[in-house]
Amino acid sequence: MDSRSGKAIRLKRIFGPEDNKALIMAYSHSIIYGAIKGMKNIAEIKENLSQVVDEVDAVILNPGTFKFVEELFYGKDKAAVILQVDYQNYSRKEILPYYEGSTQSLFSLADALKAGVDAVMSYLYFGSADPEIEAAEIKRNQEYIRQSREYGIPLIIEPRFAREKVEPEKKAELEIMKLYTRITQDLGADIIKMIYPGSTAKLSEIISCLDIPVLIAGGENKGKKQTIANAEAYLSNGASGIIFGRSIFQSENPKKLSSKLKSIVHS
């Protein structure tokens, strides 16, 4: 059997068959940030998910949450599930005794397939002070790329700057983002998830050097108006979709907002 069929079929569960665009809600944050607003406990997670499963194309979940909420995804018209298969603490602000962070693979893609998910997502941190750490990150992700080809399961990689805490001004620097997104494509990722580089000019320049779908992450919740404006700007500057988390699940009405975002993404 050809595993490319598996990838193609699963990708079409996430991206619109006609427009090739995707609205994804990121909802795996508690594995990095703990019990933040909108993810206080499984009851709150279930309530938010039940509002969005008929609106968004897919939801990113962490492995521990998925088993509690799987029944919300039963049915042909429900959102697809993307499993975050690794751990990182670069983004965490508390109890970090060092400046950078670390990553750890949690599951193989064979495990993810057994759980019935449609795609997987991993982080890839570039530019650590110790080059051996970058080499280990490449090796860790290369293994996921190999497994994604073996099992026909799409792999989303989010490349990030490893020293974003030490040198925050470089976090969204154009040349750094151009470099690490292109390396990620060349390593063999199916999809790139990336932070917004801070301007639409930079966004379209980065995307113009890539030939795989690029999905833009949301960042902190800045309110409904800003979220809608961001979605419109990202889509009209080359993004294949958005992966918004806090701006949806911390909003007053996740159902209404995700429905609006759906109309923007699939307009």
Ligand SMILES: O=C(CO)COP(=O)(O)O
């Ligand atoms: O992709 C994301 C986190 O993994 C996006 O989430 P936020 O929109 O909350 O930044």
